[in-house]
Amino acid sequence: MADKKMVEEITSMDVDFAQWYTDVVKKAELVDYTSVKGCMVIKPAGYAIWELLQRQLDERFKKAGVENVYLPMFIPESLLQKEKDHVEGFAPEVAWVTHGGMQPLQERLCVRPTSETLFCDFYKNDIHSYRDLPRVYNQWCSVVRWEKETRPFLRSREFLWQEGHTAHATAQEAEERTIQMLNIYADFCREVLAIPVIKGRKTDKEKFAGAVATYTIEALMHDGKALQSGTSHNFGDGFAKAFGIQFADKDNGQKYVHQTSWGVSTRLIGGIIMVHGDNEGLVLPPRVAPVQVCIIPIQQKKEGVLDKAYALRGILEKNFRVKVDDSDKSPGWKFAEAEMRGACLRLEVGPKDIEAGKCVLCRRDTREKVEVAFEELESRVGELLDTIQREMLQRAEAHMASHTYTASTMEEFENLFREKSGFVKAMWCGCQECEDKIKEKLAVTSRCMPFEQENVADTCVCCGKPAKKMVYWGRSY
RNA sequence: CGAUGCGUGGCUCAGCUUGGUAGAGCGCUGCGUUCGGGACGCAGAGGUCGCAGGUUCGAAUCCUGUCGCAUCGACCA
Numbered sequence: 061m062a063d064k065k066m067v068e069e070i071t072s073m074d075v076d077f078a079q080w081y082t083d084v085v086k087k088a089e090l091v092d093y094t095s096v097k098g099c100m101v102i103k104p105a106g107y108a109i110w111e112l113l114q115r116q117l118d119e120r121f122k123k124a125g126v127e128n129v130y131l132p133m134f135i136p137e138s139l140l141q142k143e144k145d146h147v148e149g150f151a152p153e154v155a156w157v158t159h160g161g162m163q164p165l166q167e168r169l170c171v172r173p174t175s176e177t178l179f180c181d182f183y184k185n186d187i188h189s190y191r192d193l194p195r196v197y198n199q200w201c202s203v204v205r206w207e208k209e210t211r212p213f214l215r216s217r218e219f220l221w222q223e224g225h226t227a228h229a230t231a232q233e234a235e236e237r238t239i240q241m242l243n244i245y246a247d248f249c250r251e252v253l254a255i256p257v258i259k260g261r262k263t264d265k266e267k268f269a270g271a272v273a274t275y276t277i278e279a280l281m282h283d284g285k286a287l288q289s290g291t292s293h294n295f296g297d298g299f300a301k302a303f304g305i306q307f308a309d310k311d312n313g314q315k316y317v318h319q320t321s322w323g324v325s326t327r328l329i330g331g332i333i334m335v336h337g338d339n340e341g342l343v344l345p346p347r348v349a350p351v352q353v354c355i356i357p358i359q360q361k362k363e364g365v366l367d368k369a370y371a372l373r374g375i376l377e378k379n380f381r382v383k384v385d386d387s388d389k390s391p392g393w394k395f396a397e398a399e400m401r402g403a404c405l406r407l408e409v410g411p412k413d414i415e416a417g418k419c420v421l422c423r424r425d426t427r428e429k430v431e432v433a434f435e436e437l438e439s440r441v442g443e444l445l446d447t448i449q450r451e452m453l454q455r456a457e458a459h460m461a462s463h464t465y466t467a468s469t470m471e472e473f474e475n476l477f478r479e480k481s482g483f484v485k486a487m488w489c490g491c492q493e494c495e496d497k498i499k500e501k502l503a504v505t506s507r508c509m510p511f512e513q514e515n516v517a518d519t520c521v522c523c524g525k526p527a528k529k530m531v532y533w534g535r536s537y
Numbered sequence: 538c539g540a541u542g543c544g545u546g547g548c549u550c551a552g553c554u555u556g557g558u559a560g561a562g563c564g565c566u567g568c569g570u571u572c573g574g575g576a577c578g579c580a581g582a583g584g585u586c587g588c589a590g591g592u593u594c595g596a597a598u599c600c601u602g603u604c605g606c607a608u609c610g611a612c613c614a
Contacts, residue, residue, distance in 0.1 A: 078608075078609090082607090082608095093606075093607090097605075152613085153612090203614090205613075207612090207613070208538065208612075208613090209608090209610085209611095210607095214614090219614075268614095323614070325614055326614095327614055359571090359572050361571090361572085389572095389576095390571080390574090390575070391572055391573065391575095392575045393574085393575040393576085394574095396574070408573060413573090420573080
């Protein structure tokens, strides 16, 4: 890997990680700010990533029996207020519509911050019999939360996401669906985004407003901070009781449904940037890279060069996403541009190459260059993209492993968070006072109680009472 | 919601202290030469200085208010 910094406009991540992130987002032309605080334009380069991600996740949903629907973006205030914990959780950050044209509305409408209440209102009329169950619906939409502090992709006031909402006849089936969807998210992050995650359950303090149990996947960013990357909630029958969603079971008894909801958002794009990016800009896993091969002609005005570039595109575009940069910028400029935008492979082709019947391929992730004969190009590109995808995951896994620590005493725990950044595994007694104390003292929160439990000590790291769970702790986005 | 910073061509900023013809670099347009890690020459276009009041013969500059954005904290995908 070259030490020389090729792109001067991007702040080095070791100097200021937050600024690096903002620079990459801007320079890779993923988003633009707008005149509404916290609302962003997702530009073609950014939206293309979302489309690829969305398509592949949606395929996995469909295989799991999920059907897509679309519900309105407005929620009448009375509807939002039916479930007590839920309102309290969301009230501080909802946006309200108070007028239609010039006329004040009889009842104000909230712009959905999430759609549990709408799905419940719909399900109560839609579900009558056990034969109507389960309902496994999902919608791709945007939601609005009036955040005070905003950052592109990580926390915006409006963001794109999917929200799945299911209704089941039994508690067990709901729990199974909750875990099934969490597993789909985790596999998707690993296999498509090359991001390893920790699967686990949130503590009561951190769980979703109105849920019986919230499960989460937690990823570790390059700076050692955690990013909650997806959640899956089991609601039990709490919403069903608040909204009166009943069905006639086989025994002809009226029963309440058991519900779940689960979601991931454009925040995942922020995760991709902060897990894989480097000082030259974006590094995208091939499976979500809008441009997998960027062909850069050298001396493109020379006879035959551009023709060759287009011919190579013709061969490659059957199986890969390919772009020819035939703008009249200099090659060096194009190299830097392709790197900033995260094109997985750069293909250089010039008069010398054409004469020799080969071209140059350069990997974005390692900068490794290889010369490839034209006849081998197609297979070599496929191999290289597979290799990049695999090695990006391996590097991310190694990073997470080397930034995951264990503490059995408060002293160790404090020292780790003072000196290092990453996950710390430590035991917990199960009481919220200890979580609060840790948060106040170190600005660290419980990320999750992982499914894969280990006994790293017998007593709570904070209070010393007998431990109930091993918890991943960290500073989070 | 608290703290801090910033609003001047598309972008980054200078000019403001001490009021007097609106500036630079980059980008953009045209032509030409270049091209294996952000090339260069020449010619051009482009701004009621965030907004509203006030002071003044005269305000980007001083005063008051207001709006917006960014960053960091407290709360959250």
